[in-house]
Amino acid sequence: MKTKITEMFGIEHPIIQGGMHYVGFAEMAAAVSNAGGLGIITGLTQRTPENLRKEIRRCKEMTSKPFGVNLTFLPAITPPDYPGFVRTIIQEGIKIVETAGNNPSQVMPFFKEAGVKVIHKCTSVRHSKKAEAIGCDAVSVDGFECGGHPGEDDVPNFILLPRAAEELKIPFVASGGMADGRSLVAALSLGAEGMNMGTRFMATKEAPIHQNVKDALVKATELDTRLIMRPLRNTERVLNNAGVDKILAMEKEKGTNVKFEDIIAQVGGVYPKIMQQGDMDAGAWSCGMVAGLIHDVPTVKELIDRIMTEAEDIIGKRLKGMAAA
Numbered sequence: 001m002k003t004k005i006t007e008m009f010g011i012e013h014p015i016i017q018g019g020m021h022y023v024g025f026a027e028m029a030a031a032v033s034n035a036g037g038l039g040i041i042t043g044l045t046q047r048t049p050e051n052l053r054k055e056i057r058r059c060k061e062m063t064s065k066p067f068g069v070n071l072t073f074l075p076a077i078t079p080p081d082y083p084g085f086v087r088t089i090i091q092e093g094i095k096i097v098e099t100a101g102n103n104p105s106q107v108m109p110f111f112k113e114a115g116v117k118v119i120h121k122c123t124s125v126r127h128s129k130k131a132e133a134i135g136c137d138a139v140s141v142d143g144f145e146c147g148g149h150p151g152e153d154d155v156p157n158f159i160l161l162p163r164a165a166e167e168l169k170i171p172f173v174a175s176g177g178m179a180d181g182r183s184l185v186a187a188l189s190l191g192a193e194g195m196n197m198g199t200r201f202m203a204t205k206e207a208p209i210h211q212n213v214k215d216a217l218v219k220a221t222e223l224d225t226r227l228i229m230r231p232l233r234n235t236e237r238v239l240n241n242a243g244v245d246k247i248l249a250m251e252k253e254k255g256t257n258v259k260f261e262d263i264i265a266q267v268g269g270v271y272p273k274i275m276q277q278g279d280m281d282a283g284a285w286s287c288g289m290v291a292g293l294i295h296d297v298p299t300v301k302e303l304i305d306r307i308m309t310e311a312e313d314i315i316g317k318r319l320k321g322m323a324a325a
């Protein structure tokens with residue numbers, strides 16, 4: 001399939017694997033890129049620019065196809081070494097960066113000068129327009145359904161995507177709730193040039209995470225995610241578990257007075273415990289409503305091939321047949 005996104009990134013299928021903390025290691029990114037999509041290494045999981053350099057080099061050994069790096073700009077008391085991460089990305093010859101969180105305007109001149117294409121993840125039309133204005137090449141439009149941080153506007157993709165199409169000149173991909181060929185065709189219909197998936201890629205053979213996480217995703221339904229940290233205006237969609245129950249109880253008790261310190265035990269540093277040790281009640285981990293559409297753990301290639309076959313069938317048979325009748 002050819003879209004503006006496959007052309008821009010030099011990939012075969014318009015499917016991107018979004019950055020995922022403690023999931024987006026070289027194994028994940030290489031598997032997606034080898035299957036014809038765009039794999040992305042999560043920069044901050046590597047903690048230091050030197051570790052990221054090693055991870056990029058590992059990925060290069062696993063694939064000769066294009067892959068990208070995610071750089072998430074979070075408000076932090078002690079910020080990560082962002083200039084160092086940017087330098088490493090450029091020095092290692094990475095040509096695609098997915099930015100997320102705060103507006104990446106400060107790093108744009110460096111990436112532009114190095115010929116790096118930037119796709120910024122946005123949860124609103126106004127942030128998407130801002131990304132376009134500061135020179136981003138594309139945006140990933142993340143609807144309310146998404147795993148991770150959906151923002152505070154709560155606009156689902158059935159509205160957000162066509163609104164983005166009305167306002168943007170640069171291409172965008174649909175993100176949040178994407179799982180299969182139906183999602184891809186719907187996304188294209190609503191104006192997107194492809195789709196970005198997070199949660200769905202976790203339930204694959206190659207995802208370098210504990211089997212307990214994959215089993216939890218297959219078992220979960222669309223009713224099993226919760227929104228935490230809303231009173232902090234840092235809303236995150238996570239899979240419900242005992243740790244999440246504690247966060248929600250604390251938020252209920254303290255209302256708008258709840259502080260990050262009140263829930264730190266369930267949100268700070270829990271990813272390694274969950275993703276690597278499989279301790280499923282350790283705390284909050286990002287997960288989309290799309291869990292309800294995940295029923296198996298295929299290889300990445302099986303998943304991507306299935307998506308493309310299904311999408312082509314829907315377009316070429318179902319829709320074409322309806323239109324012709």
Ligand SMILES: Cc1cc2nc3c(=O)[nH]c(=O)nc-3n(C[C@H](O)[C@H](O)[C@H](O)COP(=O)(O)O)c2cc1C
Nearest residue numbers: 018019020021100146147148176177198199286288
């Ligand atoms: C476990 C997990 C961790 C994530 N970590 C990050 C991250 O570090 N940076 C980021 O930009 N997005 C992160 N995301 C968001 C994804 O890149 C993607 O935008 C989101 O998962 C799309 O929604 P979906 O899960 O419905 O596919 C994460 C998502 C998940 C499920």
